[in-house]
Amino acid sequence: MNRISARTGGLVLAAFGVALSAFHLRTSVVLRDAPTLAVVDGVLPLLLSAMLVLTGVRMARGALVPDQFVGWALAWTAVGAAVLVAAAGWLVSHALTRGPLPVDATLTLLNAATLGALFGTLVGVYDARRRQQQLQVDQLNRINNTLRIATQEIVDADSRSELERRVCERLQQSEPYESAWIGRYDPETDVVRPDEWAGLDDEYYESVVITVEADDEHGQGAGGKAIRSGEIQCSQDVTTDPSMEPWRDLFAEHGVESVAVVPIVDGDDVFGILSLYADRPYVFDEAERQVLTELGETIGHAVRSLAAREQLSRRERELANQNKHLEEFASVVSHDLRNPLNVAQGFVSLELERRDSDHLRRAADALDRMNELIDDILTLARTGRAVSEFDRVDLAAVAADAWATTGTAAATLETEPSLGAVSGDESRIRELFENLFRNAVEHAGDDVTVSVGGLDDADGFYVADDGPGIPESDRESVFEAGYSTNPDGTGFGLNIVRSIADAHGWDVAVTDSDAGGARFEFTGVTAVDGGAAAADTDADADADAAGGDSDCGAAGGADA
Numbered sequence: 001m002n003r004i005s006a007r008t009g010g011l012v013l014a015a016f017g018v019a020l021s022a023f024h025l026r027t028s029v030v031l032r033d034a035p036t037l038a039v040v041d042g043v044l045p046l047l048l049s050a051m052l053v054l055t056g057v058r059m060a061r062g063a064l065v066p067d068q069f070v071g072w073a074l075a076w077t078a079v080g081a082a083v084l085v086a087a088a089g090w091l092v093s094h095a096l097t098r099g100p101l102p103v104d105a106t107l108t109l110l111n112a113a114t115l116g117a118l119f120g121t122l123v124g125v126y127d128a129r130r131r132q133q134q135l136q137v138d139q140l141n142r143i144n145n146t147l148r149i150a151t152q153e154i155v156d157a158d159s160r161s162e163l164e165r166r167v168c169e170r171l172q173q174s175e176p177y178e179s180a181w182i183g184r185y186d187p188e189t190d191v192v193r194p195d196e197w198a199g200l201d202d203e204y205y206e207s208v209v210i211t212v213e214a215d216d217e218h219g220q221g222a223g224g225k226a227i228r229s230g231e232i233q234c235s236q237d238v239t240t241d242p243s244m245e246p247w248r249d250l251f252a253e254h255g256v257e258s259v260a261v262v263p264i265v266d267g268d269d270v271f272g273i274l275s276l277y278a279d280r281p282y283v284f285d286e287a288e289r290q291v292l293t294e295l296g297e298t299i300g301h302a303v304r305s306l307a308a309r310e311q312l313s314r315r316e317r318e319l320a321n322q323n324k325h326l327e328e329f330a331s332v333v334s335h336d337l338r339n340p341l342n343v344a345q346g347f348v349s350l351e352l353e354r355r356d357s358d359h360l361r362r363a364a365d366a367l368d369r370m371n372e373l374i375d376d377i378l379t380l381a382r383t384g385r386a387v388s389e390f391d392r393v394d395l396a397a398v399a400a401d402a403w404a405t406t407g408t409a410a411a412t413l414e415t416e417p418s419l420g421a422v423s424g425d426e427s428r429i430r431e432l433f434e435n436l437f438r439n440a441v442e443h444a445g446d447d448v449t450v451s452v453g454g455l456d457d458a459d460g461f462y463v464a465d466d467g468p469g470i471p472e473s474d475r476e477s478v479f480e481a482g483y484s485t486n487p488d489g490t491g492f493g494l495n496i497v498r499s500i501a502d503a504h505g506w507d508v509a510v511t512d513s514d515a516g517g518a519r520f521e522f523t524g525v526t527a528v529d530g531g532a533a534a535a536d537t538d539a540d541a542d543a544d545a546a547g548g549d550s551d552c553g554a555a556g557g558a559d560a
Contacts, residue, residue, distance in 0.1 A: 432497050
């Protein structure tokens, strides 16, 4: 009975009603000379049989009973008809034994059959709907539980393979799924095979082949359609679905009767398919399909997240390796280069004390230049690492300390009273100010005025000067290592500034100051209340972002 579709069952019921209607119509015609009998034995049964036809038509259109309960409704129809026929037959038998027969025993039995069939049908429809409602409640509870468990497995998985294996195992344990498998999809290939599975023998999954090409018989089933369309595809009865012909023998061998294939997607990207097998037909109704679609999207999001996590982990390993090499390089620069440099400076100084020589003075200047470069390289190695411990830093106080070591008697520092405090590394922020102030003096002159204040439209601060400014075409180049318009500069000043900003997770940009000079704005800065301790922050800036400041116009204009 479970195999009967709504269309087939409805047509059977309608045909039965038509047969009864024809009989009752003939009876009405025969009894036309006896109006009372015609109404009782002809017209009324005719109306009842017509209602039976109408009910069958509506059932065939799927308006009354779902497919899985059509057999149940027809069974009620047969029971109702049989019960009333039996009752009428008992009356006829009683009349045969106790008195004269009714006018027409056949007519009486068919009238009873009509009434009983209609009654049974109505009861069957009611009972089928009640069963459907209970089934939907049970199904909803089961689906929610399955989705909750599968989602938990997605959250706990550390790799894509583990994620796929856990989801398949959980789904297979959930009634009514007989099997679950996941196949990965690569747009560069046309074939999808199971990668992780649960429920059936390994030999079965190893024999499954799904293609993406629509003109291939292995691509015309639910799997190929799901990949091409990005939408869930179902075969409610694989024994009658022509698109499932290539796998029908395999399904029959393992008792598979219905299939759903869920695309694993994130946005427009299809990462693979999740195939679910059930051991009975008509399992995947609308509610089930909606939940499975959401599950496919959830798995897709998790797959992308795991890929991003793996890429980030790989990036972190690369950064750690780069930091290690950077430390080794800094050690070499600090010891292996500094020592012979100091020796050379010492001998040049001794020789200059003995005699004055232009060549020696040039050599001494070159050695001093090398010393400055080594200092800047060591600073870059130290400041390029991401800040891991954040303290409360008073910007005005740190700027004043930095100015004391880099300013000149003729230069002026102006700080806004409301500058406030930020969360960061005080020593590195001081180095940031020192490099900006030093470049301002070098490029805007000894009498430069430098101002430090908070931003009005964002969380952050600025450092500006009244120098010549930086041409717009050079504002990206000034952050490059080694870029400088000052022949005496090392070209690392602004590179260090941006390295420190990146280590804090800040962004730095160059624009014009109100006085026409250069203005450096730092955004993404975490402000800290007056007396509060520095708040924890997630400034996980990439340590390799240390490349890109220059020595031309930190707070002063770069000489073109």
